[in-house]
Amino acid sequence: MSKHHSIRFGRRATLGLLGAGLAAPFIRPAAAQAAWPEQTTIPDILKGSGEVRIAGFGGTMNEAQIKAYYEPFEKISGIKVRAFPGSDPTKIKAMVETGNVEWDLAQLSRGSIMNLQKRGDYFEKIDYDIIDSGVDPAYRFEYGLEMLVWAQVLAYRKDLVKGEPKGWADFWDTKKFPGERAMYGTTSGGFPEMEFALMAAGVPPDKVYPIDIDKALASYEKIKKDVIKWWDTGAVPIQLLTDREVAMTTVWNGRMAALQAAGVPAEISWSQGLSKRDAWGIPKGAKNKANAMKFVAYSTMAIPQARIAFAIPYGSVNNASNEYIPPDRLAVLPSAPDIKKQLINYNYDWWIDNREAAVSRFNKWLLS
């Protein structure tokens, strides 16, 4: 009916649109500081011919991936990589159902892969025989392999907040730390940060799961009037911090580097953040399934995983990667030992089972 119907914010699809200009400067200094490690040999089983069509999120992430592992993979394996923006589980559902699978591999999350897999057969199984042994078992699952570690954390403006907020009790405490807040909402398919609400109410980090939805909503009630925006795409909290619309917000950590590089006095507080992951999934019936599997194996090897951290502040799933990353770079990654221990692991399994109930309860609460 009108074009306004059809335009949707993808989870991070708008990254290119909204963040590219801001983000571009921070890729270069990191690259200049230290030489990138090179993967000089690969097992013969990862070599091949033809192409692999990979759906990612476009923008800065795509630029990082081209340099970190698309181009090196093309050179060393003989398989051509074609990158597409706009990865989205709903598109994979439509592709597989219509038998017109346009991607061989997609960047998703364990949650979106398993949510789809619950409703039918939408993904190929991962061939773990060719996966690098350094990939931590925690990141492996039947229908996908996690390949990027990031964090959803507290961020604040140093010029608007006096002192250092640490953890969610501080985020909730608008007397001690006055100023508006923003949090991740459900507008277009997001997940409420019920973990944070629980920790704000005093639940210890290791007791957050299984989430007590009633208790989380009761805790949310205390911050509701101070939350001026429930964001649903990563560019929004960054914009709100830049424009001084909020003093404190939750963010995806990767976005903060761009903001800081642009000179905004904003800081991440890692304490009690959520460690989340992106995962590779191979859509069922993908034409170049074998090439996709080879690429999954290559991109999760220690060096390609380390290279991504040179370009964008996201962590690695390979236990051997950290030795290839200079200490000053490691210090800003969610997979750095000092940071990792402050984060809690996002429990995809709980959310796969309870997403609908949690989101619909949250919606009802928000509108009441």
Next chain:
Amino acid sequence: MTPYLLAAPLIAFMIAFYVLPVVAMLMRSVSDPSWTLQHYAALPDDVVFLKTFANTFYTSLIVTLASLLLGYPVALALVRAPRWALVILVLIMLPFWTSVLVRSYAWMVLLGRHGLFNEALIAAGMIDRPLRILNTPLATQIAMSHILLPYMILPIANALRQIDPSLLRAASGLGSPPWRTFLQVTLPLSMPGVAAGVLLVFVLALGFYITPAMVGGPREITISMLIAQRVDQLDWAYAATLSAVLLATALAIIGAFYRLPGVGNAFRMNAR
């Protein structure tokens, strides 16, 4: 026969690439997981749906009223001041050709806590602390009214242009003061344009997504956002049900308006 032949490629294109996919999607509301009306039956008890629908309707109503009040004088100026017509037309059309995303961003810059509007008011000494406009329903209403204004102005201007100037001369020749000529001649004769503008703006406003998401308040969920949310949750049957309700609402409003005298004409260009 020839007109139909000329239109045939477009009609075939629309059926293949628009009607069929839309019907296929809407069918999910009654065929997923099996033939059922349960998705529709559940709506009256769905608090989130009811509140969202009411909010969308209310916002559309305010936006329609605002663009009518702002747009009518502009349309009048467009027709009555031919010397300025080109300038006015360019001023209307330039934003019209700019993407909704860009215009919503522009409103963020203007209405923000440290935006131009607040800074100007503070500099003028009218307020001490910045007003919260951005991230409230008011911001949505302002930005949407701006985006939809051309849809109001153009049909009204078209209707005004079709008014026979001799009628106005006759009115003033018979001693009618200008305000009375306006109320008794111009306004009634422009009503088909007003109805067309109101219809266009209201129906388009029902489907807004980006603008409320970007500049709106924390509790502003529109029906389109709810549809997107359900699509993302892979609950396509429910998304299809909501889409069907939205489509039916829009069609019912369009149907009702077309029954008003003269509205059909107002969409025709150069009807005279």
